[in-house]
Amino acid sequence: MAALAGPAIMSGFQAPRNHIDAHVHVWTNDFSEYPLASGFTPEQMKPPVFFPQEILRHATPSGVDRIVLIQMSYYRFDNSYMLDVIRRQPKVLRENVPLRSQGAPRIVPALSARVPSRLWGGSATDPPIRRS
Numbered sequence: 001m002a003a004l005a006g007p008a009i010m011s012g013f014q015a016p017r018n019h020i021d022a023h024v025h026v027w028t029n030d031f032s033e034y035p036l037a038s039g040f041t042p043e044q045m046k047p048p049v050f051f052p053q054e055i056l057r058h059a060t061p062s063g064v065d066r067i068v069l070i071q072m073s074y075y076r077f078d079n080s081y082m083l084d085v086i087r088r089q090p091k092v093l094r095e096n097v098p099l100r101s102q103g104a105p106r107i108v109p110a111l112s113a114r115v116p117s118r119l120w121g122g123s124a125t126d127p128p129i130r131r132s
Contacts, residue, residue, distance in 0.1 A: 019064045025072040026052050028081055037076035045074060052085050052093060068094050 028034055029042065029049045042048065055067060069082045086093045 016063050017065050019062070020066045020068065021055070021059055021064045022068045023070050024055050024067050025070055026050050026055065026082065026085060027072045027074055034075065034078075034081040036074050037078065040074045052089065056092070066092055066094070 027045060027050055029045070031042070036042070052067075052069075059065075059067060069086065071077075071079060071082060075081060
């Protein structure tokens with residue numbers, strides 16, 4: 001297989017487009033704008049940052065042109081960083097927001113106020129919560 005791949009790469013082979021990476025975490029070291037949740041420290045962040053540009057640098061040559069961001073545990077339920085990242089590149093990035101019954105009444109209105117609902121989706125570990 002390696003022998004076959006070499007000529008394809010050398011001849012300007014382009015990976016097919018229209019792939020989605022459905023589980024990517026991003027985080028920043030801008031703690032004044034995006035503070036870590038209680039119980040997390042910068043020393044726990046390995047690597048110290050993972051910006052959207054880094055995943056795109058790897059994804060684009062592989063044919064991935066859309067990415068679903070998953071909340072990084074360092075921020076717990078504060079989706080501010082992801083929402084700001086999505087707002088900068090809405091055609092490429094989307095968010096999957098975990099909705100849980102105890103938090104959904106606060107999360108859904110906050111998300112709707114900050115970013116159009118077409119840019120985020122949800123999943124639930126509790127019984128399903130429906131957006132109206």
